[in-house]
Amino acid sequence: GNSVTQxxxxxxxxxxxxxxxxxxxxxxxxxxxxxxxxxxxxxxxxLLKATKAxxxxxxxGFEATYRKETTSxxxxxxxxxxxxxxxxxxxxxxxxGGSEKLVFGKGTKLTVNP
Amino acid sequence: xxGVTQFPSHSVIEKGQTxxxxxxxxxxxxxxxxxxxxxxxxxxFLLHFVKESKQDESGMPNNRFLAERxxxxxxxxxxxxxxxxxxxxxxxxxxPGRYSPLHFGNGTRLTVx
Numbered sequence: 297g298n299s300v301t302q303x304x305x306x307x308x309x310x311x312x313x314x315x316x317x318x319x320x321x322x323x324x325x326x327x328x329x330x331x332x333x334x335x336x337x338x339x340x341x342x343l344l345k346a347t348k349a350x351x352x353x354x355x356x357g358f359e360a361t362y363r364k365e366t367t368s369x370x371x372x373x374x375x376x377x378x379x380x381x382x383x384x385x386x387x388x389x390x391x392x393g394g395s396e397k398l399v400f401g402k403g404t405k406l407t408v409n410p
Numbered sequence: 411x412x413g414v415t416q417f418p419s420h421s422v423i424e425k426g427q428t429x430x431x432x433x434x435x436x437x438x439x440x441x442x443x444x445x446x447x448x449x450x451x452x453x454x455f456l457l458h459f460v461k462e463s464k465q466d467e468s469g470m471p472n473n474r475f476l477a478e479r480x481x482x483x484x485x486x487x488x489x490x491x492x493x494x495x496x497x498x499x500x501x502x503x504x505x506p507g508r509y510s511p512l513h514f515g516n517g518t519r520l521t522v523x
């Protein structure tokens with residue numbers, strides 16, 4: 297079945313450091329790919345998405361490119377801030393069963409120190 | 411606009427008891443989803459409502475779980491009887507259309523002791 301593998305955390309960085317969180321997927325067909333973020337005490341929020349190969353999703357300084365050849369969707373940010381501390385989830389859409397449902401990775405906790 | 415609301419935010423119950431979780435979606439959102447994250451594992455799909463109908467319940471773990479969405483508004487997820495492995499965070503999400511972005515609630519943290 298479809299699955300998502302993302303790098304294990306936690307990840308701790310200093311402010312202004314470069315961030316990469318790796319995400320690879322296994323899927324039949326061509327799913328849409330997503331990054332969700334969960335800030336402390338809040339629900340999941342869609343951070344960015346890409347719907348086809350070579351698409352780049354971007355938001356709030358974060359970027360991820362849909363790489364079909366490597367089945368990857370790595371999340372990057374050039375300069376992280378303390379406010380980026382959160383749990384990040386990579387996900388793909390699965391249309392099996394007549395419903396578009398999300399298949400998530402395990403999440404990566406990011407802590408950014410001042 | 412008010413977001414997706416879930417309550418309670420936390421629930422601690424003993425094994426064998428019953429718990430009911432509630433989700434109020436964003437008004438006008440026909441699609442309502444339940445997901446669950448067991449400690450240290452992936453967030454997993456449980457089921458999907460379109461209005462009051464169950465579109466897909468393939469993720470429901472067993473018949474101790476019962477979800478309802480009477481009138482196509484709020485939804486409840488009942489666990490009866492609860493087992494230790496049911497502990498986790500239960501998320502509800504809603505969307506206006508089938509391929510629209512999901513809006514998630516803050517989740518209900520369920521602890522079964």
